[in-house]
Amino acid sequence: MHPDSERITASMxxxxxxxxxxxxxxxxxxPVQSYSEAFRLSRERGDDYFIMLHYNENDRDVRLVADVHVSSTGTKADSFSVFRTGNDRYPNALRRMTQVLVSSFPLRGTLLKRLQGDAVIDLGRADGVNKDAVFDIVDARKLRIAGGEIALVYEKDAVLGTFTVTVPDEELSGGTVTRSGFYDRINSGDAVVLVPEKDEAADQTDQEPEQKTSPALFKLVRQIR
Known part of the structure; x- marks a missing residue:
């Protein structure tokens, strides 16, 4: 095991x-000296989560284990393990752990602009957003971190409507807004939370060809402005 390997791995x-x-x-x-120290530091900062990273290595393989804890309660929300072998085991393990952790957190964004039934959010293909993806539009003040798992929780009455993606771009997405209930309470700045599909397909982002910025999205942004 290399000296300072855990510190270097956590930094990377x-x-x-x-x-x-x-x-x-x-x-x-x-490096923190204990779980209690990590919990205290994270809670004092007001973080949502903190991760305890464990590193094990020998001459042939490497294993990374990331324990994700909820900062408000200290409860372990989930644990992820990545094992790699071969000459490129270290960068491959680090890359895979990053992918696993990023995909485990709920996808939340913000409704940036709205004009009647059209809107733009601050999430795009880089975040794994595809055409026809559906988001709940939620009063951001009523969103909270689940106490014992990696999830966002909110009451049904906090849902103001839905946003359906029609034009996904790299970092933004345009789409249509549908309100919930009789009154329209949807405004710029509201949170959007991805509604997971029951049979979600594997992420194919790395296999998709590079696409140019969509003229339709630029047109929608200009119109909303």
Whole structure:
């Protein structure tokens, strides 16, 4: 096992997360000495979650284990393990762990602009959003982190409507808005939370050809402005 391997691995994982605008990551400057210390630091910062990363390596393989805890309660929400062998085992394990962790967190964004039945959100293909994806539009003040799992929870009366993606772009998506109930209470700044499909297909983002920015989305953004 290499000296400082756990610290270096934690730093590289935090750096990988930093490239994703969905996440704000606080990297410990030095390894915490205990779970209680990690819990205290994360709770004082007001984080949603904290991750205890464990690293095991020998001459032939490497294993990363990430225990995800809810910062408000300290409860372990989930645990993820990645094992790799071969010459590129370390970068492959780090890359896979990043993918696993990112995909485990619920997809939440913001409704940026709206004009009648059309709207734009701050999520796109880079976040795994595809055409026809459906989001709940939720009063952001009524969203909360589940106490014992990686999930967002909200009451039924917090749902203001739905957003259906019609034009996904790299970092934004245009779509249509449908209100819930008689009164229209949907405004810019409301949260959007992906409604998971029952039989969700595997992520094919890496296999999709590069696409140019959609003129239809630019037209919609200009119209809403």
């Amino acid at each position: 994982l935090a750096q990988a997360f930093s490239y994703n605008p969905r996440f704000v990551v606080h990297e410990a400057k030095s």
